[in-house]
Amino acid sequence: MHKLTRLLVIYPALLRAYWERAVAYRAVFAVSLLNAIFPLVMMAIWIGMAQDGPVAGFSAPDFAGYYLAAVLVRRLTGVGIVQDAERLVRSGELSVYLFRPLDVVHHFFARVLTGRVVVAPMLLAPVALAILAIPGSQFDLRPATLMRFALSCGIGLLFEFYAQWLLSGLAFWIVQTQGIAAAYQFVKAFLGGYIVPLALFPPAVSGLIIWLPFQSSVALPVEILTGRLSAEQSLLRLAIGAAWVALIALGARLLWRAGLRDYSAVGA
Amino acid sequence: MHAIPRTIGRYVGLLKLFAHNSVLTNLEYRVNFAGALLMSLLDALWAVGGAVLFYSHRATLGGWSFPEAMIVVGMFFIASGFLDAFLQPNLRDVIEAVRTGAMDYVLIKPISPMFHATLRRFRLEKLSSLGVGLALIGYALAQLRLWPGPERWIAFLGLGLAALILLYALMAMLSALCFWVVDIANIEELVFGVLDVARFPAQAFPEPVRGIISLVIPIAFVSTVPAEALLGRLTPATALYGLAWAGAALVLSALVWRAAVSRYTSASS
Numbered sequence: 001m002h003k004l005t006r007l008l009v010i011y012p013a014l015l016r017a018y019w020e021r022a023v024a025y026r027a028v029f030a031v032s033l034l035n036a037i038f039p040l041v042m043m044a045i046w047i048g049m050a051q052d053g054p055v056a057g058f059s060a061p062d063f064a065g066y067y068l069a070a071v072l073v074r075r076l077t078g079v080g081i082v083q084d085a086e087r088l089v090r091s092g093e094l095s096v097y098l099f100r101p102l103d104v105v106h107h108f109f110a111r112v113l114t115g116r117v118v119v120a121p122m123l124l125a126p127v128a129l130a131i132l133a134i135p136g137s138q139f140d141l142r143p144a145t146l147m148r149f150a151l152s153c154g155i156g157l158l159f160e161f162y163a164q165w166l167l168s169g170l171a172f173w174i175v176q177t178q179g180i181a182a183a184y185q186f187v188k189a190f191l192g193g194y195i196v197p198l199a200l201f202p203p204a205v206s207g208l209i210i211w212l213p214f215q216s217s218v219a220l221p222v223e224i225l226t227g228r229l230s231a232e233q234s235l236l237r238l239a240i241g242a243a244w245v246a247l248i249a250l251g252a253r254l255l256w257r258a259g260l261r262d263y264s265a266v267g268a
Numbered sequence: 269m270h271a272i273p274r275t276i277g278r279y280v281g282l283l284k285l286f287a288h289n290s291v292l293t294n295l296e297y298r299v300n301f302a303g304a305l306l307m308s309l310l311d312a313l314w315a316v317g318g319a320v321l322f323y324s325h326r327a328t329l330g331g332w333s334f335p336e337a338m339i340v341v342g343m344f345f346i347a348s349g350f351l352d353a354f355l356q357p358n359l360r361d362v363i364e365a366v367r368t369g370a371m372d373y374v375l376i377k378p379i380s381p382m383f384h385a386t387l388r389r390f391r392l393e394k395l396s397s398l399g400v401g402l403a404l405i406g407y408a409l410a411q412l413r414l415w416p417g418p419e420r421w422i423a424f425l426g427l428g429l430a431a432l433i434l435l436y437a438l439m440a441m442l443s444a445l446c447f448w449v450v451d452i453a454n455i456e457e458l459v460f461g462v463l464d465v466a467r468f469p470a471q472a473f474p475e476p477v478r479g480i481i482s483l484v485i486p487i488a489f490v491s492t493v494p495a496e497a498l499l500g501r502l503t504p505a506t507a508l509y510g511l512a513w514a515g516a517a518l519v520l521s522a523l524v525w526r527a528a529v530s531r532y533t534s535a536s537s
Contacts, residue, residue: 049326
């Protein structure tokens with residue numbers, strides 16, 4: 001319990017420091033929003049197809065609502081820490097953090113949290129405008145749904161963070177972590193509902209995909225927000241997501257502990 | 269009258285030298301080849317997987333059958349491989365050189381600064397996308413049981429080349445932008461993002477987008493138009509329009525570079 005209270009004291013200061021950093025690099029954030037273009041390309045094509053009748057239950061406004069929500073959620077749950085974490089390990093800069101009393105994971109987590117706060121407002125306005133401009137695409141904004149949405153975004157963020165923390169931990173042993181991380185991004189984007197709504201996969205496949213961890217990164221929050229899931233369905237999938245987060249976080253922790261043991265053995 | 273052939277000869281010689289140096293550097297990092305090939309294959313899975321999902325719901329997209337659309341996807345990979353291998357590393361170098369003042373060393377050399385700054389380096393391993401693109405086009409032609417006649421191949425190669433020139437001119441202009449605005453470190457994402465539109469046939473997009481990418485921002489010329497040339501669906505007017513765009517963009521990029529260089533204030537002045 002003592003450890004937890006200490007963290008509660010440290011976090012405000014940590015968040016303030018990384019907030020200032022995030023604000024200083026606003027321009028970089030603004031450009032990274034352009035990453036959002038590929039799903040919009042997919043959206044445009046689906047909308048083109050939906051002109052002669054709905055595609056697997058999706059009408060043109062449904063596609064617009066889904067992808068706009070996906071772009072928003074991607075900014076809320078997306079994480080990019082592998083490059084920096086890997087550099088820390090490879091260059092030996094990590095040693096500086098090891099002197100400090102706080103586990104290095106908290107530095108990264110604080111940075112990720114503050115990044116969220118800078119990015120989200122940049123997207124809220126355009127997404128809200130787009131939704132108002134497209135008749136028929138409606139979000140489920142009842143309080144209970146919004147609470148499930150917030151919860152799913154939290155799980156999605158934790159999944160993304162710990163999955164990448166796990167991947168960066170590989171840098172203790174192998175050099176090509178970046179390549180593995182990029183491969184992970186490809187797989188996650190496709191199976192996580194960012195590129196294509198999971199419902200548009202063949203039914204047998206989409207039934208399997210919801211049991212994978214990737215679904216919580218984008219698909220689950222988006223499906224909740226667009227009102228595609230019943231309360232029971234969303235609770236089941238939230239539970240699947242939470243279970244994966246626990247498993248991945250545990251794995252990441254063990255991997256980093258083993259890595260740090262090897263790391264100090266080298267004499268850093 | 270010997271001046272022009274001599275100049276061209278000198279520049280071709282320099283290109284050979286740049287290529288030689290790049291190959292030597294690339295061979296130092298041989299592991300990267302495997303990594304780059306894996307990335308290209310994953311990227312291809314994305315594009316092909318997306319297309320498979322589209323076609324699982326409809327038989328044709330904007331009049332393109334699945335194998336026909338694969339020619340477009342293949343052409344996209346050739347273009348993006350070219351972008352990755354040649355244009356992107358140099359764009360990074362230019363931004364860095366302008367920021368640090370190292371551009372001085374480029375400007376004092378007795379050759380065109382645009383030539384030196386935009387073509388000096390390439391990354392051999394990124395050519396794996398080119399292989400993936402060619403494989404997709406080969407697959408498509410085999411599926412269609414189609415062997416185009418020589419005039420279609422000539423049109424395809426000519427328009428494919430025009431597409432690459434267009435991309436080169438676009439990236440050259442973007443890199444010149446950093447003479448005005450120093451902090452554009454990840455502007456390349458803009459190009460990659462916009463180029464994503466070229467993954468699928470232009471006719472698959474609904475109306476306002478289709479018109480924009482066929483006429484205003486000529487992304488359709490990167491992949492759709494060369495594919496149409498190979499399938500023999502191209503009108504001479506569209507072909508000429510594409511070639512004119514490429515030529516105009518190249519001239520414009522040279523003018524922009526001239527203006528940019530004259531504006532450059534070095535690290536010391």
